[in-house]
Amino acid sequence: MSTQKTKRAEPSKPKLAVFKFASCDGCQLSLLDAEEALLDVAGAVEIAYFVEARDRRLSGPYDVTLVEGSISTPEQAREIREIRRQSKYLIAIGACATAGGIQALRNWRDVDEFINIVYAHPQYIDTLATSVPISDYVQVDFELRGCPINKHQLLEVITSLLIGRQPRTPTHSVCIECKRRATPCIMVTQGTACLGPVTQAGCGAICPAYNRGCYGCYGPMEAPNTESLGLHLQTLGMGADEISRLYRGFSGYAEAFRLASDRFEEVTA
Amino acid sequence: MTELTPDIGAYVSIDKEALESIFRGLKQEGYTLIGPTLGEGAIVYDEIDGMDDLPIGWTDRQEAATYRLHRRDDQAVFGYVVGPHSWKRFLFPPVQKLMTIRKQNGSFSVEPHVEEPPRYAFIGVRGCELQAIHIQDRVFLGGPYQDPDYKARRQLAFVLAVNCTEPGATCFCASMDTGPKAGPGFDLGLTELDDVFVIEVGSEMGRRIMSGVRWRPAGAFELQTMRERLTQAEKSMGRHMDISDLPALLYQNLEHPRWDQVAERCLSCANCTMVCPTCFCSDVQEVSDLLGETNERVRVWDSCFSLQFSHVHGGNIRPHVRSRYRQWMTHKLASWVDQFGTLGCVGCGRCITWCPVGIDITEEITAIRGEV
Numbered sequence: 208m209s210t211q212k213t214k215r216a217e218p219s220k221p222k223l224a225v226f227k228f229a230s231c232d233g234c235q236l237s238l239l240d241a242e243e244a245l246l247d248v249a250g251a252v253e254i255a256y257f258v259e260a261r262d263r264r265l266s267g268p269y270d271v272t273l274v275e276g277s278i279s280t281p282e283q284a285r286e287i288r289e290i291r292r293q294s295k296y297l298i299a300i301g302a303c304a305t306a307g308g309i310q311a312l313r314n315w316r317d318v319d320e321f322i323n324i325v326y327a328h329p330q331y332i333d334t335l336a337t338s339v340p341i342s343d344y345v346q347v348d349f350e351l352r353g354c355p356i357n358k359h360q361l362l363e364v365i366t367s368l369l370i371g372r373q374p375r376t377p378t379h380s381v382c383i384e385c386k387r388r389a390t391p392c393i394m395v396t397q398g399t400a401c402l403g404p405v406t407q408a409g410c411g412a413i414c415p416a417y418n419r420g421c422y423g424c425y426g427p428m429e430a431p432n433t434e435s436l437g438l439h440l441q442t443l444g445m446g447a448d449e450i451s452r453l454y455r456g457f458s459g460y461a462e463a464f465r466l467a468s469d470r471f472e473e474v475t476a
Numbered sequence: 477m478t479e480l481t482p483d484i485g486a487y488v489s490i491d492k493e494a495l496e497s498i499f500r501g502l503k504q505e506g507y508t509l510i511g512p513t514l515g516e517g518a519i520v521y522d523e524i525d526g527m528d529d530l531p532i533g534w535t536d537r538q539e540a541a542t543y544r545l546h547r548r549d550d551q552a553v554f555g556y557v558v559g560p561h562s563w564k565r566f567l568f569p570p571v572q573k574l575m576t577i578r579k580q581n582g583s584f585s586v587e588p589h590v591e592e593p594p595r596y597a598f599i600g601v602r603g604c605e606l607q608a609i610h611i612q613d614r615v616f617l618g619g620p621y622q623d624p625d626y627k628a629r630r631q632l633a634f635v636l637a638v639n640c641t642e643p644g645a646t647c648f649c650a651s652m653d654t655g656p657k658a659g660p661g662f663d664l665g666l667t668e669l670d671d672v673f674v675i676e677v678g679s680e681m682g683r684r685i686m687s688g689v690r691w692r693p694a695g696a697f698e699l700q701t702m703r704e705r706l707t708q709a710e711k712s713m714g715r716h717m718d719i720s721d722l723p724a725l726l727y728q729n730l731e732h733p734r735w736d737q738v739a740e741r742c743l744s745c746a747n748c749t750m751v752c753p754t755c756f757c758s759d760v761q762e763v764s765d766l767l768g769e770t771n772e773r774v775r776v777w778d779s780c781f782s783l784q785f786s787h788v789h790g791g792n793i794r795p796h797v798r799s800r801y802r803q804w805m806t807h808k809l810a811s812w813v814d815q816f817g818t819l820g821c822v823g824c825g826r827c828i829t830w831c832p833v834g835i836d837i838t839e840e841i842t843a844i845r846g847e848v
Contacts, residue, residue: 247766362766370768375761379746379782382832386750387570387777389520391560394832395543396517404745404832418516429783430797432743439541439833 221270221369223248224256226290228276228283229310229338233355234301235259235275241358248362251369267293271368273361274347277303277310279338291345296368299341300361302354302457306426309354310338311460339460349374354424354457357409377408378429381421384412393418398443400453405431405463426458433467447474481687482677487694489672492553494689496527498636498664501688502597505681507634510566511599512559518543521561524599531556538644538714538825540834554668557644558602558824562753563609566596567629568616570777574760577771593628600638601662603655604647604824608753609635610661614816615756634681637662641705645714646825648838652719654822656709667702674702715825717838718845722819723810725844730802734843739798741833746779748827748835749804754820757785780804805840 225235239245239260248254255265272294278284291297299305307314313321314337322329341347351364360376367374377383381403385392393399393415401420403412407428414421427433437450445453454468482488490498499509511524514531524530535548536556548555573589601609609630616626637658640649649655659665663682667674674694677683694702749755759778764771778785780803786794794800812820821837828836 244766251766363763366764366766366768369766370764377782378784379779380743382745382747383750383777383779383782386747389561389565389570391516391518391520391543392747392830392832393517395541395560395830396545398542401832404743404747430744432741432797435741435743435833 220251220253222255222265222268223252223365224267224269224272224290224294225254225259226256226272226274226286227258228274228287228303228341229279230276230301230303230308232259232275234304234353235273237300237356237358237361238273241362244358244362248365252365268295269293270295271365272297273300274298274304274341275300277307277338277340278335278344279310280334282333284335284344287341287344296348297341297345298349298351298364298368299347300351300356302352302424302426303338304341305350305352305461306458306464307338307340307460309457309459312455313338314460315455351376352407352425352458353409354422357411360409379408380404380428381406381408381410381412381415381425384408384410385415388412388416390416393420394443400440400443400445400449402436402453402456405433405436422456423454423459423464424457426461427463431463433463434470437467437471447471451475481683482691482693484677484679484683486677487699488675488677488686488691489694489698490675490689490691492671492673493527494691495553495673497689498685499526499599501685502634504688505634505685507595507597509599510563510596512554512556514545515559517545519545519556519559521559521563521565527553530554530599535642536644538646538829540646540828540836541831542834543829552668553673554600554638554666555642557640557642557647558605558826560751560826560830562751562824562826563598563601563605564612564753564756566594566598567609567633568612568623568626568756568758572625572775574773574775577773579769593625593632595632596629597634597636599636601635601658602638602640602649602824603658604649604652604822605753606635606637606658606661607652607654607822608824611754611816611818611820611822612756614818615754618816634685635662635664635678637665637678639665639667639702639706639709641668641709643709643713644825646828646836647713647823648715648717648825649823650710650713651715651717651838652819652821652823657706667705669698669701669705672698674698715823715828715836715838717821717823717841719809719819722841723813725841726806726810729844730806732844734840735798735802737843738801738835738840739796741835742797742801743832744781744783744797744800745832746781747830747832748837749779749781750777751826751830752808753824753826754808754822755779759785780807805837808837809841 364374394401399420402423403421406423407425451468451471454464513529576587616623640656663679665676808820
């Protein structure tokens, strides 16, 4: 980690930078979506680099760098190493940056084949064979999960860095959030497939409250029992192939979900 | 309207429509009615205004990991058992602000969170649930340190209990001696018969509410029918748990291979502890503003199934699912007795129904007894 000293005539505000790689921009928008808290953030830190928000681009080093998106091209692989060198704290935000994102689906297939099918001039495409999390290339100081991330959790992480304490982000299941908000379990009442019991909380259990099973956006919870849940989904009538695809979602390349999806795919084969 | 007020301990009969005048009386006394109502796919506990909000003519069919709503053939008002919610949500809320701490002139100030406690009338508290409230009373009010928020809510609460005459498939209150007849400890105790409600008056406030209701002393036939229905209910529990020597059984089997087997199925998702009407674990969190000038202390429901919950200085004391499941069940059925003088399980069956993979606490006990 860089410890390069900056010359400071007077105590200056910490410099915040926001970078993105292969992603949809939704996670950085969570910062803009913070509404009045955004003004507090702007008051507490110097927003040095945040293309989505302002034209000014100050060069590094940065005190806190938020990185959205997965690494999927050789250029990105070079760039993330430079960003790491310029950053005191590097925080990966969102399912792409922490697990490779939905685009990591290509990791199970032949990328060259995709390129030939999709692009009229494949020779212009310069891509890596896999889409992987930031932590596959550089050391990451903290990972904030979600697709997209939760703005309250983002503010919690920024606050904890400014104050100098550990961020408080739960690692337990989504089920606890469902129960706190009084949502009756839709897997029990309707037999709806739901990844909530193996997925990390943080979203506030939005989908089950709207009658949709959890998609696992926040990635595997602490010690997830993906095997037991998968076997139960089979008793609800799901095929092993469907279970494999369910695990292979927005955070499907996160280790526990990846291994579970591979296991149920093998059962299918 | 009857001029007389029934005595405490009296059994009276009312027409079913007269339940509305009980509700009216409660509202006149300043109560907010909380009762069963149709929610998303289940009968939940929520604020109700009157009888129209009750799930009249509905029932639930429950099994391990399954709950389904069904229409009944009749217009029974309380023709279902317990659902995903319990009364603990209203006495011990899942998210509770405790205090605000502010930095001030180099020091800090503490401002406790004070709110007017809600005056709840709980409508349709089943026998198992009333016992669960009594168990939480011991937890929150027993001993030298009382929980002020729980105390305020509990002291104001009115309990209209309902005796179960049709137990569900995951019910085992008869094993735990908490039902199907509710009580003691209610203000009014209701038994639904075909055409009338038989009501047992349990408190002074119960008497007062009944003074505004058209009632008559319960007839011998009605009382006989009520007793028969309750006896029948006791015999038709969907589940059974042998509680003989319970603490000893678990203490002597801390290394039983069954713990490994249940750990293979257990998701450690914490659903059982969330739906359990006696589980009381919580986490106290500090939520500060961006600059750390103001801090709010908030209490939220937590669970012994969460890894962060058992993380203490130096590491985690229950790193494996095996040890977390064992902790939960041994607390419910053994060390709870040492700690609070009662079992921590009331036989409501929620942990069986709402476990996503259908782990059944009664089956686990049978297995540890070596009877499977």
